[in-house]
Amino acid sequence: MSGPSRDAVTSTIIAAPRQRVWMALTEPALIQQYFLGTKVTTTWRVGHPITYSGEYNGRPYQDKGIILACDPPTQQFDSGRSGAVHRGVGVGSPESQRTS
Template identity: 50%
Template sequence: MTGYLATAEVDINAPADRVWSVLTDPAELKQLWFGADVATDWTVGSPITWTGEWEGKPFQDKGKILEVAPGRLLKFTHFSPLTGQPDAPENYHTLTYELSGSTHLTLTQDNNSTKDEATHAQGMWESLLANVKKAAEAQ
């Protein structure tokens, strides 16, 4: 991992398999990822895309699945053209979801170029994890 790290964490009162379902089910993901449609088969090496609209602009973010350990770990790259940066390896982030203990979920994002960028990402991921918690505890 390079640059500044953004980390968000939450304790969830639901079994790990329910949290895993929220993190990998396309219908659940649409709610978590700000209305974007998430497409992947969750196989290591497979592509992952997020297609949607942000502030009136259509977008398609992309990445690649790096690691999958059901109920424990999900790791993938993420690039958004909305950043205005070129689609180059140095502009991708790695997002890592780790489930541990009595369903403690941690999300980290690497490759933030400044502390402010990491702080902004952390706030966004804290919002996303709050939605994971809400969805997982609802059932």
């Protein structure tokens, strides 16, 4: 591959309690429900491996990375796809921390 690298960045606001969002982002059974059946294997400890695996368009895939940061329930980052950070999550903002 030649030329400049390209980054894809997205964000969304989820109207749910912080702990519930954290669970959706870190519980393998929940990840599998919304992430195209992807199986996630990790300990969620910084420096430990993380593996995303499954099947896409009839072909098996496996993406490996390292947990770079994990601070429940506020952030989780890991590396993968040739070392690029591909999953960075900031759970909640000061506004979303308010309780009703």
